Amino acid sequence: MALRAADIVGSDLLTGAVAGGLERAARNLTHDFGGTLPGRQAFVEGRASAALLMLRDREVAPVLADKMGVVQFRLASAVVVVATHGTNRAESISLENLANIFARDPRALARNWNDIDPAARSELITPAVCSPAGSMVLEIFQGIALEGQPFRLDVRLRIEPDIAADLLASRSGSVTLIPRPPSSRGKVLQVADGRPGKSSTAYGPDESNVHNGDYPLQVPLVLYVRQDRLAELGAGLRWLCSDEAAALLEKQGLFPAPKAVRMRYLQRLDTR
Template sequence: MSAEPIRLVGSDLVADTLGPELKAFAAVNELRLAIELRGSRLGMETLQAGGADLALVVLGSEDTPPGPEFVNSIVGYLTTVVAVPATVPLSQIHFGQLAGVFGASEVTNIKRWSELGVTGSWGVRGITAVAVSRRGGLAVDLFRYEVLKTPDLKSTVVQFKDVASATARIGGEEGGIALLPSPPEEGGPLKVLLVAKGERDVAYGPTSENLHTGDYPLRLPVRLVFRKTDAKRLNFLIRHLLADETAPTLLKAGVVPLPVQTRNQLVFELENVR
């Protein structure tokens, strides 16, 4: 191991979950690791200025991509998951319908389940629109800018600071539709809807495979950026970030890891960076 500490910077969205896990990994492996997860833009500025070795970041379209001296690899995805009570007879939804439920300035204004094609006792009920706020991740912002014509939510959308509060709200008797940064627990009171861009498009679920191929339309890449000249020194830590045992920690942080085969291929490619 290098005597110099590895300086990791990047997104504050993963700080509370990934930070402690990496500190524990470093302690067990006697790896000197300095972690400053205080934001993607700040992290990239620090990396490019020579103040860091490795950045785990979310880059927007307005951000300048790193230069050719850097490796810039996608290692996972942030997403927006659409969840409803498991008892609602609905399996998929498209952007136009979602816009009608959540958007303030859309062509349609959907208020009842029947307007989504739901029949039976649920059909006559009003829809409670729920979202996890910015404090709980980027799911709501990703939705606003990918789905809505103007990025304004209805004033009636109920926003919660975390997934647990949002899922508890729609898991109750009233029900509702929630925008979440990660899927609810399998076998619980909620289910995930398949999502399509258009009414005639095929709908997909937010699996790692569908996110990586782009079939699931609500995704934002999470990138690992470092200098090519540092590849060998950083390899041990990078392998851990892409390892199967780290995947649950990333999921808890709202980052859907790459499919296993894709991850393994990426590990091989990064080991051979020159």
């Protein structure tokens, strides 16, 4: 469904608190967070001045129909964190091995941790996915690590956060996908991409690795703004880069851009 004309459009992850904060900070601006696909279309066709879009793997930035230049900024990212029990000797894991654990039809089925690492002790792998409402854990992982394949039938899907915490605390063979690092119990694994043309270096999901795009299990939320509308959107753009907005994005389960990066973006806007 096509969105109505609005100043700022984009992902439905921003409905609720983020949309409310934007309304309070920039009362003269209209918004319609009806989804990334209709938001992209509205922005390309000139029915919106800015768009906040989830940019999926291998997807390109929008090009405006009227060829106007676009200023873009990686505002936040939806991330999949891979966690295991604190006693697990593993420090990292590749996308291929994650697929071997979670996919219904993997290249090399992995049911035991010594299928991943021959030096590991024999321990059955307990795979689970915690994808709370408003997060994209299941969809991101299935799209990137599984390349669209279905999950193995015995994978526990969409478990609640308290169940995920219990698994990480009590099951030594657990490997659980969650939207943010565990607050206390559990150990976060670094993830190596390793796909053709991609780095085989493993990265953890820290603020820098996520923003730079080095951590592979993520979908960035990118802010695109028409160059000829920067001035009139100023109040809204400043709020979207504020600490208040970052806190709301984090509460939504996203990883906001580092504060220093957000401030540099605003400084560049001020000089245009």
